[in-house]
Amino acid sequence: MASLVGSRVERKEDKKLLTGRGKYTADVTFAHQTYAYFVRSPHARAQIKNIDTSKAEKSSGVVAVLTGKDIANDKIGGLIAGWRIKSEDGSDMKVPAHPPLASESVNYVGDHVAVVIAESLDEARNAADLVKVDYKVLKAVVKTDQAMDSENIYKDIPKNLCFDWLLGDREKVKEAFDKADKIIKIDLINNRLIPNAMEPRAANADYNPSTEEITLYTTSQNPHLARIIISAFNGVAPENKLRVIAPDVGGGFGSKIYPYAEEVVCSWASKKIERPVKWVADRTESFLSDCHGRDHVTHAELAVKNDGTFLGFKNETIANIGAYASVFATVTPTYLFGPCATGVYKMPAAYSNVKAVYTNTAPVDAYRGAGRPEATYTIETLVEKAARELGMDPAEIRMKNFPTEFPFQQTLVHSVDSGDYNAGLKKAMEVGDYKGFEKRKNESASRGKLRGIGFCSYFEACGIAPSAVVMSLGCGIGLWESAEVRFNPTGNVTVFTGSHSHGQGHDTTFAQIAADRLGVPLENIEISHGDTDKGPFGYGTYGSRSLTVGGTAIVKACDKIVAKGKKVAAKMLEVNESEVEFKDGEFIVAKSNKKKTIGEVAFACYLPGTYGEVKSPLPEGEEPGLKETSFFDPGNFSFPAGSHICEVEVDPETGNTEVVKYTAVDDFGTIINPLIVEGQVHGGLAQGIGQALYENCHYDDSGQLVTASYMDYTMPRADNFPEFNLGFTCTPATSNPLGTKGCGEAGAIAAPPAVMNAVMNAVGTEVSMPATAEKVWKACQKMNKSNSKAA
C-alpha cells in the first residue's frame, strides 16, 4: 500500500465548500430566532453617565435591551488575560477590568455598551439607534510611543503600563557592545494590522429550558477554550451545560482564538430570554472590534566586528496592547517575540525589553505569526543594514553567523532541535537566481525602474505547546492536544481532534496520517472537530500547532488501536501476540501467513461473546470496543526556518512598488501534504507582503478608526502579487514522531523584511511599512536631491 504521507492529496473538505454546502455560523438559524445588535461606543474614551433604554424597549419587534448593569446584576464575569507576565522588577502585570458590556467607562471606539435583541435584525438595528447614552468624553490616548507620557486611562495603572518586561542580560550585552568595531542602530515601527478573516465573527446561542443547556455556535479557532472561559470565568453556564460548536469557520489568523464579549453576551442573553440569540458582525464591526495585530515601536542595536561577526543585540520595544489585555495579548509581544528577536544567528549576548502599554484603541492580540513577524522584521532589517554599512554581501553576513551544529541553544530561550540554515539560503539563492540579479536590475533600469533585492533568513518557535514550558512562562493553561480514534463496528473510522480547521485542511492531512497508520482507505476516515460535545477537550488551532501537536496525538491514538488490535488478532488466530505483525491494515502471522484485517478485528471487538461456532475474540481482561484516546504534550516547540528573497521594482516617478519576483525556501521538516503546505506558504506571503506594502490600521488623534472598511483599509488583491517560487529543504523535527514543523505562519513572518529590504535596496534609503507609493516617492525625491548635491 502506497504511503499517503507526502502525497498531494486533494482536500476532502473541498466539495461541500465548493458547492455552497458549507455551514458557517451565519448560516445557522433556529426556530424562534432573535437577532442581536450591539450599541457600541462612538468615543475612544468616555465615562458613561447614563443609559436610557426606554424608547428602544418600546420600539417595534424588540424583545430585550440589556446593559452593563444587567450583566453585573447577573454576576457575569469579565473577559480575561490568559498569560501572566512579570515586569523586570518582579511585579505582576497590571490588567484593567473588562466587562462584556461596559457600565462605567468606554475605552475604544466600538467598545460594547448595550445589546438590543429583536425579532428581526432590522428591528434590532433601528432600536439600537434609540438607546440614549449620555457620555462625558475624555481625552483619548492613541499613539503607541506617547502612551506612557499621557493621562492614565485607568486610575490604578500608572503610565498606562501593563508591564515592563526584560528577557536577557543587560550587563553581558554592555560588555559585548564595548568590544564591538561597529554598532548598527535602527528605529522602526511595526505597523498595526487588522486580521480580516473573510468570514466576519458571529455567534448564535440557543438555550434549551428543558435541559438547561446552551448550545453556542461561534466562529472560533478554539471551541473548547471558548467553553472553558465562558463557563469558568464569565460564569454563564457550567461546562456540562454549555456546548460550543465551531462549524465551518471562514479563516481566523489569530483573531478567532478566544471568545469575545459578543459570545458571552449572546449566551447569557439566550438563557435570560429563553430564545436563541444570533449576532453576525458587519464588516465595520469586525474592523472596530476584532483584535488587531502588531503595533510595535522599536529601537534595536546590533554590535558587530568588522568581519561581520555578530557580538550582541539589544531591543527596546513599546508594544501597544489596546484598551484591554486580551487572552494572548501579553504573551505575543513577550515570549513569542523576545526570544526570536536575535534571529537565526549565533548571538553571544542579547536582551529584549518590552514595555506593553494601554491605549484607547481596540485590543491587540495574536495575528498570524504573533510576535515572530515583529521579531524577524527587527533583526532582519538590522542585519541587512549591517551588511550595507560593512560593505558585505547580504547572504555572506548571514551565513557567517548561522549556527551549524544542532541542537542549537539559542541565546534567549530556545534549544533548537534541528535545522540547516546554510542549505536553505543556498537553495533560495539558486531558486531565485541571485546571480542573475544585476542583469535583471539593468533591464529594469532600461525601463526607468529601480529594482531592489532583499533577503530574510528566519527561524521561529511554533507548534505551541509544551505545557511545562509555557506554564512556567506564565500561561494560565496547558497547551497539549488530544485525539480520539474510534473504530466503528463496520470498519470505518472517526478521528476526533481537539484542534480546529478553518482553512488548514485538517480533514485531509489528519486523514492521511490515520490512513497510513491504520491501513484504512482515506475515504473511510472522517475527521471530526469543532464540537465540544463530540470529541475530547483540546486547545484548538493557532501558533502552527495542529499537525505537530494534534497530529501526533492522532498517531499515538492509532498506535494504541494497533496495540489492542494485535492482542485481539492473536486470540482470533490462536497464536501468541508476539507472533503477530501489523502491516498495511492487516494483522499477519509470518510463519503461517494467517491474517485478519483491521476491519475484521474491529468488528470482533464489538462482539465479545461466544455465538455458535464463533468464540469470543477478546483476551481475558480486555474491554470490548475499539476506541482509543491520546493526549500529546511535546517536549519542545518546533522550529521551522528558511530564507526568502524578494525583488521589487519601484517606479521613481510615481513611487509605485511592485513585487516582481519572490522566492521562499522553507524547512518544515516532514511534509504530509505538499499541496496544502504550499497553499499555507502562499497565504502567509500574501499577508506578509500586505503588511509591507499595503495594509495599515490608522486611528486619528481622537481615537476614531479611519480605516474601518474595505474602502479605506487596503486588502491585498490578486493583481498585487507575482507567482511565488517555492522550494523546500528538510531536517525533520525531533520533538514529534512525524518529524513535522509548523508551516502556517512562515510566510507572514519572513515576507515583511524580505520585501522592505528590497524596497530599501531599490530606493537607497530607509522606508517604513507600509511602503505606500507616497512614502516611496518621497524617498526617491530625497535620494534625487542628495545625489544631485553630491554631484
Place this chain on the structure above:
Amino acid sequence: MVKFFIGGKTMKKVSLEVNGKKVSKEVPDHTVLSVFLREVLNLTGTHVGCDTSQCGACVVHVDGKSIKSCTALAADIEGSKVTTIEGLVSNGKMHPMQEAFKKQHGLQCGFCTPGMVMSAIDLLNHKKNPSDKEIRDWLEGNICRCTGYQNIVAAVKEAASKM
C-alpha cells in the same frame, strides 16, 4: 408572512428563476438579493463578507452575468434568471471550475470561494484563455485572505483548458 432576518412594512412580491426553479416571494421592498437568497430561500452558499460591495463573496449570476448580490435589490431584478453556487452542480457533477479549484487547491477556508468561482466563470464566458494578468485583473473585486491567489489563478487556467 413568515418572520425572518429583515423587518419592514412595505412589502413587494418578487418573482425570479433561481437555479432553474421559479420562485415567488413577498418580501420587504428593501431586501437585497444576497438576503433574499440566504434568508428567504435558504441558499446560504452565497456569502456576505462586507458592507461596501468590495469583497465579492456574494457574487452570483443574474441573466448570465456576475454581479455582487449585496448591491442589487431583489425587487429590481424581477423576472431575472439567477444562478448561485448551489446551481452549478449538474447531474451530481461539479462544474469544471469547481473541479479545477479542488484540483489546484484554490480554496482554504472556503468563505470567499462561492463568489470567486462565480466571478471566474463569468471571466471565461468573456474570454476563453485569459493570461495570468487578465485573470488577476478580473478577480480584483474578489478578496481572498487565505490563498495568496496563486492557486486560484492556477484553477482558472485549469478550468479554461477544460471548458
